[in-house]
Amino acid sequence: MIEGAPRTLFQKIWDEHEVRAETAAAPAILYIDLHLVHEVTSPQAFSELRRRGIPVRRPDRTLATMDHSTPTTPRRGNGALPVTDVQGAAQLAQLEANCREFGVPLFALGDDRQGIVHVIGPEQGLTQPGMTIVCGDSHTSTHGAFGALAFGIGTSEVGHVLATQCLLQNRPKTMEIRLTGRLGAGVSAKDLILAVIARIGVGGGTGHVLEYTGEAIRALSMEQRMTVCNMSIEAGARAGLIAPDDTTFEYLADRPHAPGGDAWPAAVAAWRRLPTDEGAEYDRSVSIDADELRPMITYGTHPGMGIPIDAMVPDPAGVPDPSERAALEKSLRYMDLLPGRPLLGRPVDVVFIGSCTNSRITDLRAAAEVVRGSRVAPGVRMLVVPGSQQVKRQAEAEGLDRVFREAGAEWREAGCSMCIAMNGDQLEPGQYAVSTSNRNFEGRQGKGGRTFLASPLTAAATAIRGVITDPRTLAPAPVAAGGGR
Amino acid sequence: MEPIRTFSSRVVALPMENIDTDQIIPARYLKVTDKAGLGEALFADWRYDAAGRPRDEFALNQPAASGARILVGGHNFGCGSSREHAPWALLGYGFRAVVSTYFADIFANNALKNGLLPIVVEPAAHARLLALAAEAPDREVTVDLRAQTLTLPDGEAVDFPIDPFARECLLQGLDQLGFILAEEAAIERYEAEHPPRVRTVS
Ligand code: SF4
Numbered sequence: 001m002i003e004g005a006p007r008t009l010f011q012k013i014w015d016e017h018e019v020r021a022e023t024a025a026a027p028a029i030l031y032i033d034l035h036l037v038h039e040v041t042s043p044q045a046f047s048e049l050r051r052r053g054i055p056v057r058r059p060d061r062t063l064a065t066m067d068h069s070t071p072t073t074p075r076r077g078n079g080a081l082p083v084t085d086v087q088g089a090a091q092l093a094q095l096e097a098n099c100r101e102f103g104v105p106l107f108a109l110g111d112d113r114q115g116i117v118h119v120i121g122p123e124q125g126l127t128q129p130g131m132t133i134v135c136g137d138s139h140t141s142t143h144g145a146f147g148a149l150a151f152g153i154g155t156s157e158v159g160h161v162l163a164t165q166c167l168l169q170n171r172p173k174t175m176e177i178r179l180t181g182r183l184g185a186g187v188s189a190k191d192l193i194l195a196v197i198a199r200i201g202v203g204g205g206t207g208h209v210l211e212y213t214g215e216a217i218r219a220l221s222m223e224q225r226m227t228v229c230n231m232s233i234e235a236g237a238r239a240g241l242i243a244p245d246d247t248t249f250e251y252l253a254d255r256p257h258a259p260g261g262d263a264w265p266a267a268v269a270a271w272r273r274l275p276t277d278e279g280a281e282y283d284r285s286v287s288i289d290a291d292e293l294r295p296m297i298t299y300g301t302h303p304g305m306g307i308p309i310d311a312m313v314p315d316p317a318g319v320p321d322p323s324e325r326a327a328l329e330k331s332l333r334y335m336d337l338l339p340g341r342p343l344l345g346r347p348v349d350v351v352f353i354g355s356c357t358n359s360r361i362t363d364l365r366a367a368a369e370v371v372r373g374s375r376v377a378p379g380v381r382m383l384v385v386p387g388s389q390q391v392k393r394q395a396e397a398e399g400l401d402r403v404f405r406e407a408g409a410e411w412r413e414a415g416c417s418m419c420i421a422m423n424g425d426q427l428e429p430g431q432y433a434v435s436t437s438n439r440n441f442e443g444r445q446g447k448g449g450r451t452f453l454a455s456p457l458t459a460a461a462t463a464i465r466g467v468i469t470d471p472r473t474l475a476p477a478p479v480a481a482g483g484g485r
Numbered sequence: 486m487e488p489i490r491t492f493s494s495r496v497v498a499l500p501m502e503n504i505d506t507d508q509i510i511p512a513r514y515l516k517v518t519d520k521a522g523l524g525e526a527l528f529a530d531w532r533y534d535a536a537g538r539p540r541d542e543f544a545l546n547q548p549a550a551s552g553a554r555i556l557v558g559g560h561n562f563g564c565g566s567s568r569e570h571a572p573w574a575l576l577g578y579g580f581r582a583v584v585s586t587y588f589a590d591i592f593a594n595n596a597l598k599n600g601l602l603p604i605v606v607e608p609a610a611h612a613r614l615l616a617l618a619a620e621a622p623d624r625e626v627t628v629d630l631r632a633q634t635l636t637l638p639d640g641e642a643v644d645f646p647i648d649p650f651a652r653e654c655l656l657q658g659l660d661q662l663g664f665i666l667a668e669e670a671a672i673e674r675y676e677a678e679h680p681p682r683v684r685t686v687s
Contacts, residue, residue, distance in 0.1 A: 019675045020668060026650045029668055031675050033682045041568065043518035054666075063685040069516060087516035094518045105685050126683050138567040138591060154569035154595035156661075164665045166672055170648065172590075202503055203561035206590060236564060238590055257683050302503050302564070323559060327502045420512045429535070441507040441565060443530050 006277035009243050010174050010209045013149040013274070017132045019166055027168040033131040035161045036117045037064040037104065039095040040422070041136030045159035046098040056102040058165045063126065064099050065107040066092055067116045069422045072385050072412035083109075085424060102162070115388020115414040118142035118356040122226065123390050125255025129244035129271040134161055139356050139438065140239075141232040145225035146252075147244035147274050149209070152233065172238045173283040175208040179216035181291035186472035188366070189224035190358060190436065190455035192216070193231040194296035194306040200286060202304035205237030208283065211276065212242050216290035222251040223360045230357045231438050234303035243275035295470055297343055298440050298453040300331035305440075307343075309458060309470045315339035334442055335450050336430075343452070343468050350433040351382040351463035352445070353456055354412075355419035358436035359387030361394050363456045368400040370460035370471065371407040377466025382409035383425065385417040409463070421446045434462045486600055488658035492581055493627040494554035497544050498618035499528075504558050505565035506592065510574040523570055524577025545578075549622035554581040557614045561585075563592025563603075572596040582628050584635070586611050597651040598661060602628065604635060610643040631656060 007015070014030070022028040035058075042064070049056065056062060069088035083089040092109070099106040107114040113124065118139050121127040127143045133150035134140060136158040143150035153167065160167055177196055183189075197204075210232050212225075220228065225242050232240030249268050252258045259267040294308040305328075307314070313332070316339060319325040332339060353359070353367050364386060376382045384404045386392040392414050395401055401411045418425040419437035427433055427449025436459050440451035454462070457471035464474065514526040532543050539546040556575065562585040563571060572595050575583065582602040593603040606614070617624060617638065624638040630652060634642040654661055665672075 019671050024649070025653070026664070027648075029665060029671070031672070031679070034685070040515050044520060044569075047519070048662075052662075060684045060686045061681060085516070091516050091518055103686075126685065128682060131682050136567060136569075138565065152567035152591055154567055154572075154591060154598065156569060156595065156598040160662050160665055163662060164668075164672060165676075166665050166668070168650070168661055168665060202564055203587065203589070206561070206587060236561065236589055257685075302505065304503075323500070323502055326500075327559075330501065422512050422515065439505075439507065439565065441505045443511055444507050447511070447513075447530055 006280035008174050008276040008280045008282060009147060009211055009241055009274055010149065011280070013130055013132065014171060016130065022171055027170045030132060030167050030169045032134050032161050032165055032167060033061060034121070034126055034133045035062045035165070036121055036133065036135035036140070037062060037158070038067050038117050038135070038137060039091045040068045041155050042098065042158055043091065043094050045136070045155050045162055046102065048159045049102070049162055054163045056104055056162045059103040059105065061165060062104045062162070063107070064095060064104050065114055065117050065120055066095060066109055068416045068420060070109055070415040071423050072415045072417045072425060075413065088423060112389045112393070115390065116356045116359065116416055118230065119360060119387035119391065122146065122222070123255070123388055125252055125258035128252065128258070128267070129248060130274050134167065138233045139230050141237065142226050142230040142356055144229040144232065144240040145222060145242050146248055147241060147271070149239055149241065151239040173208045175205060175210050175237070176282040176285040177210050177212045178285065178287040179212060179214040179290045180287060181216055181289050182219060183216060183290050183293060186457060187293050187295055188455040188457060189220055189227040191293055191296040192290065193228045194298065194303070194453065195293050196288060197231060197235045197304050198296070198306040199288060200235050202234060202302050203236045205232060205235035208237050209239045209241060210235070210237045211282070212240060217242055218245065221362060222247060223362045226360070227357055231303065234438055244271045295455060295458050295472065297458060297468065298451070299335065299337060299343060300328065301334050301440055301442050303438065303440060303453060305331060306453070309454070309468070310342070310344055312340050312342055313337050344470060346432070346468045347466060348380065348434050348452070348462055348468060349431040350427060351380060351459050352385070352418045352433055352435040352437065353459055354383065354385030354387065354417050355437035356387060357438045358456050359385060359391065361391050363436065364391065364395050364400050365398070367456040367460040368403040370457060370474065371409065371464060372403050374407055374464045376408040376463045380463055380466050382463040383412060383418060384409050385412040386414050388414045418445050420444065434459045434468065486658050486660060489600055489602070489630050489655045491627060491629045492554060493625045494581070495549060495552070495622060495625055496555045496557050496614055496618045497550040497553040498557040498615050499544055500557070500559050500615050502559035503561045503564050506563060506568050506571040507565055509563070509571040510568065515568060515570055520573045520577070522577070523574040524579070527574040527578045552579070554579055555584060555626060555628065556580050556582070557584045557611070557618060559585065560587055562588050564589040567591045567595070569595045569599070572599045572601045576601050584611070584614055597648065597655070600655055602630065602647070604628070604645045606635065606643055606645055613637060
């Protein structure tokens with residue numbers, strides 16, 4: 001690097017974290033500022049450390065939570081959560097034992113800070129601009145909303161970071177995703193990212209770190225930015241980034257782990273130096289006009305199969321590439337959908353509001369505004385699963401739980417729940433769900449279940465009508481796409 | 486880890502694009518705390534019917550698949566979650582290499598750490614392998630990691646790229662953690678020069 005040459009946000013973070021630079025023979029050794037851990041992808045890593053007699057190098061830069069296989073059904077009278085699944089319970093117990101043995105702090109069930117790993121990091125102020133953050137979980141890209149380089153790793157790498165606080169990494173390429181214009185009423189961050197993935201494809205970001213830029217991104221709240229960065233992995237990207245600005249600093253101020261006192265202005269000054277320099281180059285660039293975007297929904301079995309909600313299901317006959325055509329045919333077969341037909345008006349069985357994509361307080365507020373005073377349509381099951389205990393508590397303080405309950409929805413404890421269907425919350429074979437989560441893969445929400453991914457507004461509107469509904473058409477006034485911090 | 490050099494095997498094909506890790510190993514099998522038994526659950530929802538019986542039409546259930554160590558998948562193989570259970574399941578079943586036109590990043594990383602070779606080939610070679618699996622499923626191809634070649638039954642050798650560091654580790658049976666641990670002094674220096682940004686324990 002030439003001293004003083006313009007750099008992207010990604011390059012600045014990368015350069016700052018190189019313990020050893022990349023060589024022809026070996027990848028770079030990158031220092032990791034924060035390592036988040038959960039029950040599903042960590043047990044074999046802890047076992048490896050135990051086998052080799054290695055301690056966790058920096059428990060003070062490591063934080064564990066329970067989220068994937070935790071029950072979200074209401075607590076028993078004694079406040080305990082009923083873990084009914086033996087294997088799931090054993091995995092949770094294993095995490096507890098590992099954290100105790102290795103001195104790793106843990107937000108266990110019952111802790112009022114427990115929740116989905118990508119919800120609690122930002123909420124506690126642990127996710128900060130300029131950091132490197134990893135977790136054995138692909139949606140670690142969420143934390144990129146703060147201008148942190150955050151990406152998912154496998155269990156072997158979880159072991160590497162536990163043992164050394166470092167990772168071997170080849171430098172990825174960069175791609176700018178520029179969002180010009182402004183999102184219209186009823187069009188949310190979820191619609192924006194589904195449109196991005198539909199445009200560049202599920203493999204379009206492979207080998208790249210995406211940086212989202214442009215006025216439509218600047219106008220988003222932190223929670224909306226997290227929704228966008230969260231799904232970067234669904235385009236195959238290593239990570240997603242958004243440069244920090246006043247919105248970021250305002251969100252972080254006074255969070256439990258944010259720098260306090262004199263450290264705060266110094267931190268903000270450093271963070272202001274992070275955004276991509278004028279003249280810095282990306283390896284690729286894509287531009288999308290936010291003014292043109294409509295609410296999006298997926299029709300197929302990967303997140304790139306998304307269309308505007310009022311569009312027709314695509315026809316394989318119109319796809320020239322044979323293997324793409326075969327993939328589309330297979331998807332439509334699984335989903336039992338006919339090409340050329342609208343999705344609007346299709347009945348659904350389940351509506352799921354939750355997951356690390358859309359389970360934060362503004363998501364719940366947006367959904368609650370839609371259902372307030374209405375009833376969930378007969379025959380539809382609506383689950384609302386807050387992303388963390390903090391979100392749950394906040395929502396209850398605002399009376400959102402009552403809004404959902406009075407509408408006939410289930411109000412749950414915090415966790416991943418039906419996003420991954422590991423805890424008993426799942427679709428039955430053949431059922432259709434509109435879900436605010438991030439993956440519509442075959443069986444993702446339960447074996448044989450069929451998922452339409454959409455925004456909280458679309459999901460809530462669909463719950464009320466019982467059929468796939470464009471939230472912009474639901475009387476009375478279209479609601480704002482979730483503001484606030 | 487055992488060093489990897491060359492091996493020969495029949496190939497079995499799943500010519501679908503974007504085979505995600507939820508198909509390779511569905512989430513309900515991730516509740517384990519070790520790696521045992523994952524091979525049984527490989528592609529479970531495609532491989533078994535609702536009663537748990539093997540579906541005859543699925544490629545892995547056909548006689549030619551038995552003992553195959555090379556899987557050919559469509560492009561963007563291994564997209565989706567970061568679960569290392571995916572390569573563990575493929576290895577548990579007996580695969581030693583997966584061939585595709587490209588792989589999802591995290592999957593490829595995870596595979597290399599476990600000695601499962603993610604072999605990237607051009608579309609033309611990919612098409613030939615698919616044809617081979619369909620038309621002559623008993624013929625073998627040979628993978629040579631040192632030479633970075635995949636040799637088809639007619640003797641034609643197809644080159645493949647692979648991360649040089651991972652290749653060296655696999656050829657010598659070295660593990661990557663040892664490499665980072667050996668840099669202890671550099672890590673200490675880095676830590677001394679960079680105060681922690683956050684502390685998770687008070
Ligand atoms: S909510 Fe879903 S995508 Fe997010 S961490 Fe949990 S299982 Fe993964």
